[in-house]
Amino acid sequence: MMDIRKLTKEETPPWELLLLADPSRAVVEEYLKSGNVYVGEKSGKxxxxxxxKETKKVVVEIMNVAVxxxxxxxxxxxxxxxxxxNEASKRGYAQVEIGTGNSxxxxxxxxxxxxFRMTGIDFDYFTRNYDEPIVENGLLCRDMIRLCYTFED
Known part of the structure; x- marks a missing residue:
């Protein structure tokens, strides 16, 4: 079990972890401007x-998740x-979205x-938005798979 808390704006985000999930510091910096960072800690580490990050009035997206x-x-x-x-539910959102690479x-x-359920594919997302090719599990990461969690009424 780990303790999870919201990072304050004054605290430095855990870059080592954030860059595990998204190799572009520029992309991460962009969504950190309007997103809330939550850190999981074990023994203070x-x-x-x-x-x-809120993307629509009733939709929030998990922009980065890493361990x-x-x-x-x-x-x-x-x-x-x-x-x-749970955070999205407490805040009254209807859906939580997340995207990840095809690889x-x-x-x-x-x-x-x-x-989460798959809702779509953003073809060539990673080849369009990242300068360096991303290879994971022996596959070229090209497309973003979009998934959604919908709260039941």
Whole structure:
């Protein structure tokens, strides 16, 4: 179990973790301007992070979610996603969206296990928006898979 808290605007975001999920510091800096950063800590050390950003009046998006490599595969990612869903629910949002690369096999599995459903594909998103090719799990990351969690009425 880890403690999850909202980072204050005065605190420095955990860049090492944020860049695990998104290799472009410029892209991350852009969504940090209007997003809220939540840090998962264990014994006072940041081991996980996610960013929640309102995209529409009733929709919030998880822009970044990452767990330190030493702690992956132990349920911390699932705990971060559950926390994000709970935060969105408390704030009255109708949906939580998330996007990930076509090559992000483990993340696609995790998000679906957490109740997200695939809603679309943004073809060539990563080749359009990132200067360097991203290769993950032996696959070129080209397309963004969009998923959505909808709260039941």
């Amino acid at each position: 940041a081991i996980g992070v996610y960013v929640l 330190h490599e030493d702690f992956q595969g132990k349920g911390y990612g699932k705990q971060l996603i559950a926390h994000a869903i 992000s096999i483990h993340q696609l599995k995790l998000y679906q296990q957490c109740g």
